[in-house]
Amino acid sequence: MADYEWLSEVRSMVGREYGRIYAWDDVNPAMVRQWCEVMGIENPLYTDPDYAATTEFGELVAPPAMLQAWCLEGLHMNNYPPGSTDENPYGVLKLIESHGYPAVVAVNSELxxxxxxxxxxxxxxxxxxxxxxxxxxxxxxxxxxVTLIMxxxxxxxxxxxxxxxxxxxxFKFRPAQAAKPAPAAKxxxxxxxxxxxxxxxxxxxxWEGCEAGELRIQHCKACNKLQHPPAPVCEHCHSFDLDYRVARGTGELYSFVVMHYPEVAPFDHPNPIGLIQLDEGVRLSAGLVGVDRSELKIGQRLKVEFETFDDQLTLPLFRPVSD
Structure with missing residues (x-):
């Protein structure tokens, strides 16, 4: 059994009780309701004032399992309400860590x-x-x-x-050194x-139009309106009598986004994607090429060009043009 000199300081902390950590909020129905929703608890004793009034309590009560939740610090670490202690009740863990036991795992918790x-x-x-x-x-x-009691x-x-x-x-510990397997051939x-x-x-x-170098937009023969993306029925008059028109392929940048993350192969990154308002009046989303991402502007003029990828997929892309 090891008995390091520094353990005397650790053992001197055993039996020490640290001061108060207050709750940010009083026990309240809103937090109870949200907690019950997240946990899937449907007991009306916690959320239905009329029902709770008929019970032995005569009013709403909080689920017992919420006990710890009331005094949590919130989103920011060590952010406790005024009046709370400045002492660190977890100092014993920090001390053990400083002597070469960096890892921690929860063993058990009893409420x-x-x-x-x-x-x-x-x-x-x-x-x-x-x-x-x-x-x-x-x-x-x-x-x-290490056992703590709140x-x-x-x-x-x-x-x-x-x-x-x-x-x-x-359990505050120094991880065991596992034998490293030989690296597998990639x-x-x-x-x-x-x-x-x-x-x-x-x-x-x-898609057949893209292969032919044509930007084809769905057209309704009944009401003579265009729509994109294609659908089985006209979104304007609900007619099924549809064909297409070949657009000029010119328009303006209605909106755009430059996608930085996640980086998904084989797309370039950052990846600029535009929503293009065609001169024919419909909008479609497409990749932007030949652009300086810092100079993209709503309303700038664009023209379609077609590019084939992997010898199997032809896509319409849009490039800025001079007015």
């Missing part, structure tokens, strides 16, 4: 409750360093089991009342290819 919490109660907890084990060796590595209280004018307790035990990865579009009877004319 116990004195009673249900009612709306409007103000909570705080204190932290007791209950125990630090001798050095132990496990499958994970070698280190120390005691939760409700602030009362006549004396604060205990409402529950959380026992939290972690299989040569095939070059990524552009994904192919799903082609149906309603869209085939568009």
């Amino acid at each position: 116990s409750f004195e009673r249900y919490l009612k709306m409007g109660e103000k909570l705080y907890y204190t932290t007791l360093v209950k125990d630090v084990s001798d050095e132990k060796t496990t499958g994970l590595g070698t280190g120390f089991f 005691s939760f209280h409700s602030v009362k004018a006549g004396g604060d009342e205990p409402v529950g307790e959380l026992l939290f035990r972690v 299989a040569e990865q095939p070059a990524a290819r552009r994904p192919l579009p799903g082609i149906s009877d309603d869209t085939r004319f568009f």
Whole structure:
């Protein structure tokens, strides 16, 4: 059993109780409702005031399992309400870490409750360093089991009342050195290819047009209007009598985005994508080429050009042109 000199400082912390950490908010129905929604809890005792009024409590109460949630710091680390202690109750973990035990894993957590919490109660907890084990060796590595106990209280004018307790035990350890397997030979990865579009009877004319160097836009014979993307029925008059018209391929940049992440092969990155307002009045999205991304402007003139990828997919791309 190891007995390092620095362990005396660690053991001196055992039995020390650290000051109060207050809750940011009183126990309230909004947080209870949101917690129940996330956890899938449908007990009306927590969310239905009319039902709760018929119970032994006479009013809404909070789910006991929410106990720890009331005093959490929130999005930002160590962001506790005014009046909370400045002491670090986890200093014992930091001290062990500083002596070469960087890893941590939760071992067990046990909640116990004195009673249900009612709306409007103000909570705080204190932290007791209950125990630090001798050095132990496990499958994970070698280190120390540290047990902390958080005691939760409700602030009362006549004396604060205990409402529950959380026992939290972690293993602070130096990871075991696993034997490294011999690196496997890397299989040569095939070059990524552009994904192919799903082609149906309603869209085939568009893709065949791209192969022929034509920008084909769906046309309704009944109302003489254009629409894109193609559909089985006219979005204007609901006619099924559809064909297409060949657009001039000119228009202006209606909107755009420059995609930086995620980087997906085989697309270039950053990847500028535009929403183009064709001179015929319809809009379509397409890749932008020959552009300076810092100089993209809404309304700038564009013209279509067609490019074939992987010898199997021809796409309409748009390039800026002079007015």
